[in-house]
Amino acid sequence: METSYRCLLVGNANAGKTSVFNRLTGLSQKTGNFPGITVGIATGIVEVNEKEIEVIDLPGSFSLNANSEDKKTLTRFLMRRKETDKIIFVLDAMLLERSLQFLFQIMDLGAPILLVITMKDILEKKNVSIQIDKLKEELGIEIILVNGKTGEKVPELKELIGRESSFKIPNRLWSWDEKREKFFQTLLTKIEADNKHYLSFVLANTLKKLSGEKLQKELPGLEEFNSTTQEFIQKELSSSGLVFKYQEEVIHKSFKIKSIISKVLTGNIENQKSKSAQLDKFILHPIFGIITFFVIMAFVFQSLFSWSELPMEWIEKTFEVMAQYFEKTLPLGPVNGLITKGIIGGVGSVLVFIPQIALLFLFIGIMEESGYLSRVSFIMDKFMGKFGLSGKSFIPLLSSAACAVPAIMSTRTIENRSDKMTTILVSPLITCSARYPVYILVIGAIFPKDTVLGIFSLQAFVLFSLFMLGMATALIFALLFKKTFFKHESSYFLIELPSYKIPSLKNLSLSVYQNVKAFIVNSGTIILYVSILLWFLAYYPVQMQDGEKEAKSEISNSYAASLGKTIEPVLRPLGFDWKIGVGIISSFAAREVLVSTLAIIYGVEGDETSDDLKTSIQSDINPETGKKTWNTLTAISLLIFFAYASQCMSTLAVVRQETKSYLWPVFLFVYMTILAYVSSLAVYQIGTALGFGS
């Protein structure tokens, strides 16, 4: 089979574009790597007529002008497309006018287009029909009506995709008012170019930019021309006295679109009371809506932790058994340690989060597909507004309660740059699941099983307080960042309330699969490398004649220990000794590593619930002072340190990926670590001064 041209799938968000993509490509999908594109983009193969055609699912948008990362990626991709690339434009029949606006923009690019209209079923149900032949005539391109949900007409679509002649380069269908259009056409004839279509697109952008419009940075403009032409255009525009505004362009397109719609549409799409509006009366209600929301959230969280418990145990057990097997079968020595503690331990520490991440994406997927997610943004917008954010930041912050990595990835959909950056910067403060092993160990070892106010367990109360502390600090810092860095960029809110739908199992499972895969690839590799490095630091230097000794007996002489002892003076004011120091150093890779590090240092087997480890912590005596290393104040100081410190390589890696800068991950790391140090210092020193330190 031969590989031929590529097809770029473009269209509105929620237009059924992903369903069409899933129907076309199924399991041949993978996340593609494209030069200059950082956001993961799904691609797949359509096999038709002995040809393999690559279909690339570009992020959904309503125009080439919006500023979210997703949408800039779309423009960047379209600008760098290959000469042979074709565009498949997916259009929502229910939102004809708005979709056609976007199609007109894409048509201006001068690339060959095939138009796919979705929502065939809803059109039929509403007794509305679009006269496809007439629309073909009006637009000058090939059109097919499909049903993405059932797959109806998808084989015919495949046929069309396989025939290069189904993709046609359309003519520009709209024009400016007479004066501007004449000026524009005159300029076009005066500037030399090989590709007049592209010239017309660049010239239109140039004129808008010169008229003072802030267009998306990715759109090519004046800089595309040589300096003589640049001067020429500038001179011509200023002497003409004309102004080219985006808003006017949209209005002129709208005239044309309205006239096309009136010719091809029969039946009335508008003015029909939808069932969604009825349901919204309840879902968006100021009181019932909020109660419903909290009930759903409580259920999601409860399930996130309880449903993931068993599979997480299985994964842990499996890796334990594997480690034990290799420990016994491999000869003692560095290879044994590297494989059992470094590699198996490292891989296990990543894979153990898969059940939670999969569940999180399942729930978010259900909420998104059903249409509830935008209602959540609606409900939470006022509360988030108090902290300078909009309702769109709520879901990323909520997801951070499981893991900041997918949470930061989900900020791609936030249009407002300052809202997006603020959300990225505060998400890691929310108590994520990696903190729980640490919290559970420390709380379990140090705090007694008393009750507070007669009903709450003290231990649960401390855990809950830490969760609230993370949430509150994140919101306070959001406000702080908004008032300082992003002072001039206020937040705004505009969201579509799509009609409620039953989520498709196929879309859900593909989305869960892709997100889990992205997590493993992105953070898994880093954690694996760091685990191997940490194992090395904790294992070496080793005396070879001591081959029979286990690694644990050597850790007090290891590089890690000397590192711990070196930084002990810095940590002592916080109440930490060198052992905690080693734990903190190793946990900068990932927080939960503290537990296994302490286990190695104290020479016991076990996890955060193990009694051996707890007993060792309780009975550890500081040789210099003769007092216990761990008291309540040390524990609180350490818990606060872990609540605030930026101890997660994966988070920093994903921040780097999403912001495309080294500045922001460095800033994130520095501000969180300073916050952690200062807060722990204050707690420990004030606590000691008040006499709690004994």
Place this chain on the structure above:
Amino acid sequence: MLQSLSGIELNQKAIIDSMNQEKLKSDYILELLDFGFLPGTEISVLQKYPSQNKIVVQIGRAQLSLRLNDASNIQVRLNGN
């Protein structure tokens, strides 16, 4: 008769006239245009939620929600006037 979008009655139809370029951020205006807030387009208010500072409007078949104070910076013309 010109009026602000936040001021019209529920289910009353109106025509979008203009957006206050000084009060609304330019990025926001671009987003509004993308979502179909075009001068000359019919719009109706489905619901207002003063306690949440929200308004839900319909343009074509799309239901959109924005903040009430932003809606007060969008001017509309009432039908039949």
